[in-house]
Amino acid sequence: MGIEKRFGVHPSAAAAWMARFGIGNPPGEVHAVRHVELLLHAGEVVGLVGESGCGKSTLGRIAAGIAPPSEGEIRYGGENVLTMDRAGRRAFELGVQMVFQNPFASLNPRIRVGDAIGEAPRVHGIVAKAELDDCVAGLMQRVGLDPSYRHRFPHQFSGGQRQRIVIARALGVRPKVLVCDEAVAALDVSVQAQVLNLFMDLRRDMGLAYLFISHNLAVVERIADRVLIMYLGRIVEAAPARELFIRPAHPYTRALLDEVPSLDGGSRTYVPIKGELPSPMNPPGGCAFHPRCPHAMPVCATESPQPKTVAPGHWSACHLNS
Ligand SMILES: Nc1ncnc2c1ncn2[C@@H]1O[C@H](COP(=O)(O)OP(=O)(O)OP(=O)(O)O)[C@@H](O)[C@H]1O
Ligand code: SF4
Ligand SMILES: [Mg+2]
Structure with missing residues (x-):
């Protein structure tokens, strides 16, 4: 069984009052993630793409253990995280870390960056107190920051440096997986490239796996081994990255790939598809x-199309693919 996530939607008082008289939409729920099965292998980079509101962040938060699914199992190392013992649960919680779009919002402006980076290794007893300074210096070096800046505050860094601080902080608990939710979207194009290189170096050196959520197709094409295309809560196509960009099988994917160069330096990002998102x-x-x-x-x-394999490792859920 796949992952499901439903959010109850509480109507405003006015909407509830109108609904009693049959005016407007009845109070309902958003079924944000539907029957999603997602497998992330050690060291693999999976890109997750889809229009705004399709459920990417919700799925990312569930994968990172930040939000519970309404139904379905999260497995880590093959074990259901809900039935794990304490040690297993801790390994999952530390092993999967999330990096968000806005590093400024992720950092406390009053905490020096060295303290922010050292907090989790200290709290979780990952390094002894006497080794904490070296650990923080090592993490800062690892992400390309000068350790002598450890006493500075977040506002004294550029956007790209702040994202490096957030990444160093995530690395402090020795994760196996990073869930990156639009992690380079707020950065200038040239800085984006540097941070992507850092992600790839970390993957090479530490065997990190990534669930990489991005609106930017150039980013996904560059970084992902495999790409999942999401539409209204469902994965509609999954394929190795090269294959997906050369031979998209699903009409939605093809529409997404009809991209135009954006004005901000030629990055490939998809344009809104004709018609409104329901x-x-x-x-x-x-x-x-x-x-x-x-x-x-x-x-x-009338009929929901089932996933069909169209090439090795490549499936699409469309009646045309039967
Ligand atoms: N806490 C919540 N309560 C109610 N509805 C929610 C909640 N979080 C998300 N949703 C709804 O679930 C759907 C999926 O939202 P989600 O944020 O996962 O989309 P997304 O693909 O990440 O969009 P974006 O690209 O804009 O970040 C949306 O309709 C959203 O309004
Ligand atoms: S199943 Fe039908 S509507 Fe859906 S993508 Fe395929 S052709 Fe289009
Ligand atoms: Mg999102």
Whole structure:
């Protein structure tokens, strides 16, 4: 069984009052993640792509253990994290770390960066007190920061340096997986490239695996081994990165890949697809993409397409792929 996530939506007082008289939408729920099965191998980079609101962050938070799924199991090292003993649970909690888009919001402005980086290794007893200074210096060096800056505060660093501080802090607990949610989106293009290089170096040197959520197709193409395409809570296509960019099988993926160069230095980022994204509270039946799909057939409105393998390691959920 895959992962499901539903959010109850509490209507405003006015909306609830109107709903009593049959005006407006009834109070409902957002089914943000639907039947998702996600396997991340050691040292693998999986890119997760889809339009705003499709459920990427929700899935990322579930994978990182920050939010519980409504249904479904999270397994770490093959074991269900809910039934793990304390040691196993701790290994999962430390082993999967999350890096967010805005490093400024992730750092306490009143805490010196050396203390921020050293806090988790100290609290979790990962290094002895006497070794903490060396540990912090080593982590700062590892991410390309001068350890002599350890006494400075976050505002004294550039955006790219702040993201390096956040990465050093995540590395302090010796993770095996980083869930990166738009982790380079707030950075200038040239700084993005440097931080991506850092991610790739960490993967090479430490065997880190990544779930890499990004709107930027150039970033995903560059960093990911495998790409998952998400639409209204479901994964609709999954393929090795090269294959996906050369031979996308799903009409939604093809629409996403009809990208235009953006104005900020030519990075490839997808444009809004024709038609509005349906409300996740009331998604279309059958294939959820059918109201916007240029290839929609009558069956698409009534039957949900099942995933079909179209090439080794490549599947797509579309009636055209049968
Ligand atoms: N705590 C919450 N309560 C209610 N609804 C939520 C909550 N968190 C997310 N949602 C809804 O779940 C859906 C998926 O949201 P999510 O943030 O995962 O999308 P996303 O793909 O990360 O979007 P973006 O690209 O804009 O970051 C959206 O409809 C969102 O409004
Ligand atoms: S199942 Fe139908 S509507 Fe959905 S992507 Fe395929 S052709 Fe388009
Ligand atoms: Mg998000």
